Amino acid sequence: MDKKDAIILNELQKNSRVTNLELSTILEISELEVEKRIYALQTAGILKKCTAVIDYSVLQDDVSVILSLKVTPEKGLGYDGIAEKIARFPQVDSIQLLTGTYDFQVTIRGQSMAEVSRFIAEEIASIDGVRETMTQIIMRTYKEQGVEMSRPQLRERQLFTF
Secondary structure (H helix, E strand, O other): OOHHHHHHHHHHHHOOOOOHHHHHHHHOOOHHHHHHHHHHHHHOOOOOOOOOOOOHHHOOOOEEEEEEEEEOOEOOOEOHHHHHHHHOOOOEEEEEEOOOOOOEEEEEEEOOHHHHHHHHHHHHOOOOOEEEEEEEEOOOOOEEOOEEOOOOOOOOOOOOOO
């Protein structure tokens, strides 16, 4: 990976809809070269996915939580086995291994707090090796994947029901 690849990744992260023509202009290389570089970044596993950043606070029926987990690592697999089990659920947006008090931080999304609570109790907490959970509700997101979400014109307080 060189400086031009880093620029491609940066531009795609800012706007996944940037065209190869726009990238070729920025980098002063051909569109074909841009295409080859993007393909190489994908093949190397560096560029995983070009996607949209969604402001879920605009949607009325959406709840996000951060779930912190203490786990007992699996023999022979360590933390990876548990992480793979958790990551397979579509409700799981992200999972990270941490240092500190908790082992994992998991971001979960659902249509209601009841749905998310049920998912955590029935699916996550029942996984062998999960010893403790702590759930925090995400009340407002101000920045997501480098994109500011805060809308000053909408300052009313949000009502959360459980």
